[in-house]
Amino acid sequence: MWTRQPRRPGLMACGVEELRRRRREREAALRKARREQQLVSKRLLREDDPEEAGGESSAAVLGEAEVQEFLRLAQRGTEEKEREKALVNLRRGLQHPETQQIFIRLEGSMRTLVGLLTSNRALLQLEAARCLHELSHSEQSVVAEACLPATSYLLTYLSGHSSDFIELCLYTLGNLIVESEVVRQQLLPQGIVSALVACIQSPHVAVLEALGYALSQLLQAKEAPEKIIPSILDSLLPQHMLRLMQPGPKLNPGVAVEFAWCLHYIICSQVNNALLITHGALSTLGLLLLDLAGAVQRTEEAGLELLACPVLRCLSNLLTDVAVEAVGGQMQLKDERILAALFILFQFFLQKQPSLLPEGLWLLNNLTASSPTLCTSLLSLDLIEPLLQLLPLSNVVSVLVLTVLCNVAEKGPAYCRQLWPGPLLPCLLNTLALSDTEVVGQSLELLQLLFLYRPEAVQAFLQQSGLQALERHQEEVQLQDRVHALQQIALRG
Amino acid sequence: MGRAPALTSAVQGQPGSCSKTPSQYKNEKVQFPGPKEPQDVPPPLRLASFPRVPEFTCQVPGCCQVFAALEDYQHHYNMLHGNACSLCSRAFPSGHLLDAHILEWHDSLFQILAERQDMYQCLIEGCPEKFKTSRDRKDHMVRFHLYPADFRFDKPKTSRGPATRGSDADLSTAALGDEGDAMEVCSEPAAAPPAPRTYIHRVPSTICFGQGASRGFKSTQKRNKHH
Numbered sequence: 001m002w003t004r005q006p007r008r009p010g011l012m013a014c015g016v017e018e019l020r021r022r023r024r025e026r027e028a029a030l031r032k033a034r035r036e037q038q039l040v041s042k043r044l045l046r047e048d049d050p051e052e053a054g055g056e057s058s059a060a061v062l063g064e065a066e067v068q069e070f071l072r073l074a075q076r077g078t079e080e081k082e083r084e085k086a087l088v089n090l091r092r093g094l095q096h097p098e099t100q101q102i103f104i105r106l107e108g109s110m111r112t113l114v115g116l117l118t119s120n121r122a123l124l125q126l127e128a129a130r131c132l133h134e135l136s137h138s139e140q141s142v143v144a145e146a147c148l149p150a151t152s153y154l155l156t157y158l159s160g161h162s163s164d165f166i167e168l169c170l171y172t173l174g175n176l177i178v179e180s181e182v183v184r185q186q187l188l189p190q191g192i193v194s195a196l197v198a199c200i201q202s203p204h205v206a207v208l209e210a211l212g213y214a215l216s217q218l219l220q221a222k223e224a225p226e227k228i229i230p231s232i233l234d235s236l237l238p239q240h241m242l243r244l245m246q247p248g249p250k251l252n253p254g255v256a257v258e259f260a261w262c263l264h265y266i267i268c269s270q271v272n273n274a275l276l277i278t279h280g281a282l283s284t285l286g287l288l289l290l291d292l293a294g295a296v297q298r299t300e301e302a303g304l305e306l307l308a309c310p311v312l313r314c315l316s317n318l319l320t321d322v323a324v325e326a327v328g329g330q331m332q333l334k335d336e337r338i339l340a341a342l343f344i345l346f347q348f349f350l351q352k353q354p355s356l357l358p359e360g361l362w363l364l365n366n367l368t369a370s371s372p373t374l375c376t377s378l379l380s381l382d383l384i385e386p387l388l389q390l391l392p393l394s395n396v397v398s399v400l401v402l403t404v405l406c407n408v409a410e411k412g413p414a415y416c417r418q419l420w421p422g423p424l425l426p427c428l429l430n431t432l433a434l435s436d437t438e439v440v441g442q443s444l445e446l447l448q449l450l451f452l453y454r455p456e457a458v459q460a461f462l463q464q465s466g467l468q469a470l471e472r473h474q475e476e477v478q479l480q481d482r483v484h485a486l487q488q489i490a491l492r493g
Numbered sequence: 494m495g496r497a498p499a500l501t502s503a504v505q506g507q508p509g510s511c512s513k514t515p516s517q518y519k520n521e522k523v524q525f526p527g528p529k530e531p532q533d534v535p536p537p538l539r540l541a542s543f544p545r546v547p548e549f550t551c552q553v554p555g556c557c558q559v560f561a562a563l564e565d566y567q568h569h570y571n572m573l574h575g576n577a578c579s580l581c582s583r584a585f586p587s588g589h590l591l592d593a594h595i596l597e598w599h600d601s602l603f604q605i606l607a608e609r610q611d612m613y614q615c616l617i618e619g620c621p622e623k624f625k626t627s628r629d630r631k632d633h634m635v636r637f638h639l640y641p642a643d644f645r646f647d648k649p650k651t652s653r654g655p656a657t658r659g660s661d662a663d664l665s666t667a668a669l670g671d672e673g674d675a676m677e678v679c680s681e682p683a684a685a686p687p688a689p690r691t692y693i694h695r696v697p698s699t700i701c702f703g704q705g706a707s708r709g710f711k712s713t714q715k716r717n718k719h720h
Binding site: 080118120121122123125126149152153156157159160161162164165186189190191193194195197198235 | 558559564565567568569571572573575576584586587588589590617618619620637638639640641644645646
């Protein structure tokens with residue numbers, strides 16, 4: 001009946017998108033922190049009232065008597081506005097942990113709140129839901145657990161029609177899920193998975209983002225691989241998630257990012273990755289990667305680059321999964337455009353997100369490790385030189401580049417014929433001059449393969465002072481054996 | 494696992510019902526949005542020509558709630574009229590629960606079949622279990638699905654008419670107050686609400702089930718604050 005009204009009728013039209021964009025940036029920063037430090041984050045939707053225009057919340061901590069009074073007014077007040085106002089005041093007070101503690105210790109308080117949540121006054125319902133949302137944000141699991149009586153209703157409302165309300169319920173559920181295993185243990189039998197399946201068919205972007213959040217919290221629970229992910233894989237959720245990640249004009253980056261991370265958590269759990277392959281995960285992810293490369297080439301600021309990290313990780317992890325190999329999952333990613341896309345993304349990462357270079361190279365490693373076809377493509381697309389240019393960036397990157405080159409070299413003489421003559425040997429001699437053991441070790445591996453399949457390279461190696469380069473490392477315990485082996489080959493040659 | 498500090502992602506919006514008149518906004522400073530710190534989002538811009546509507550009532554016959562903002566009406570409509578039963582004016586939060594209600598309360602064929610086979614389906618979408626009686630189903634939902642025993646959208650059928658505020662045997666404590674049956678709308682039965690779905694149970698607006706409501710054209714909107 002209604003198209004979605006903008007939240008703030010008085011603001012400039014760009015305001016909504018601006019806020020969303022900023023929220024997404026904050027979340028990207030949080031995810032980064034999370035990746036690096038395993039932090040857990042909650043989300044808080046808070047609407048500013050005119051009375052709070054001072055910036056900092058001007059609500060004071062409420063005492064027990066005040067909480068009781070507000071609850072009483074909300075429940076039994078005679079004037080509609082009076083009841084709403086009472087709940088609004090309660091909600092503001094609940095921003096403070098002290099008030100939250102007082103509230104949960106008050107007998108009958110949650111019961112009253114749940115009664116208001118399920119009442120026939122839509123605005124009271126909304127305010128009651130906002131009170132619950134404030135409670136869900138507490139960092140104390142006892143407060144989250146006090147919200148247990150409300151969860152069946154929060155789940156029921158996910159199948160409703162009011163998208164703002166559904167969004168609020170989802171963020172509240174997500175916060176509660178983060179906080180307490182007891183809550184999760186209740187939500188599963190209460191049917192959270194089927195509620196999410198009903199809800200993921202909503203066309204509203206805000207609802208889908210909120211759902212992605214709640215789902216990602218569920219998937220990160222420590223008991224997820226045993227208790228949660230199997231039910232999720234049994235449901236229609238994976239298909240819907242992949243649908244929302246399909247590249248094309250209908251792709252919403254904010255939504256796709258949430259579900260890409262969800263997919264990542266599912267894949268990491270390794271519960272049943274083969275099933276994801278049958279749903280087309282590899283091809284969706286591959287196409288998404290191509291789309292990303294296209295977008296960064298056109299230097300679009302579409303927020304698509306936030307997708308890069310989870311997509312790279314999903315692809316890499318899927319390729320390493322033994323069960324996936326068994327169903328020939330590798331075969332689905334033979335398309336050489338994937339390589340071109342990766343190298344376009346490498347250039348982008350160099351400029352904007354250097355921390356993603358190792359992730360991209362890790363994917364390249366997994367792609368080339370067992371695929372002669374892709375190794376051929378790497379050579380025929382002339383990607384060796386761009387790859388070598390990445391060597392000086394860092395030790396981590398060097399090791400990965402050298403590993404990829406080893407993947408190519410070990411495929412045999414035909415491949416090594418393309419590696420030498422060329423810029424490879426001088427680069428190797430440079431890496432041998434470094435002191436990092438891992439980098440040197442990987443260089444030695446590559447040299448061994450090169451000498452094996454391309455003995456002609458030995459002469460060139462000797463002529464470019466290769467032996468001296470080797471001598472530097474012959475005392476190093478981890479490298480000794482390989483150094484000696486190479487010295488033997490070189491002297492024989 | 495460490496805990497991140499509380500993240501404030503402030504989404505600005507109008508409060509439930511705005512009681513300020515436009516003239517109070519005129520003198521406030523207009524700030525351009527720009528965060529001081531990452532979490533800061535400034536208060537909303539206040540424009541003098543703020544689109545507002547005069548107070549209006551819900552147009553669904555029988556509903557007398559009053560609104561001053563379109564968003565509030567949207568929420569009200571979705572929650573209370575979106576999935577409403579035309580026969581007894583009970584509202585449900587989802588189409589699924591409405592379907593179950595119509596089947597179990599208003600379908601005589603259901604009653605006949607229920608004598609011979611398990612017809613009461615578990616209310617959780619995705620749970621295939623069916624039961625002989627609504628009591629059995631409730632037991633299942635409480636024991637297996639950990640639902641509250643007084644779940645508001647699974648009241649057993651009582652003999653009283655719609656919207657009488659008599660005691661409902663399932664309301665276990667007075668703490669639930671005068672909310673009565675969940676989601677009751679108003680004392681007059683509703684005609685077919687303007688909802689997209691069509692059921693054979695939807696009643697054309699010209700037919701009255703004789704509950705005593707006057708169906709004349711109301712020239713004065715009585716502000717009924719009873720509910």
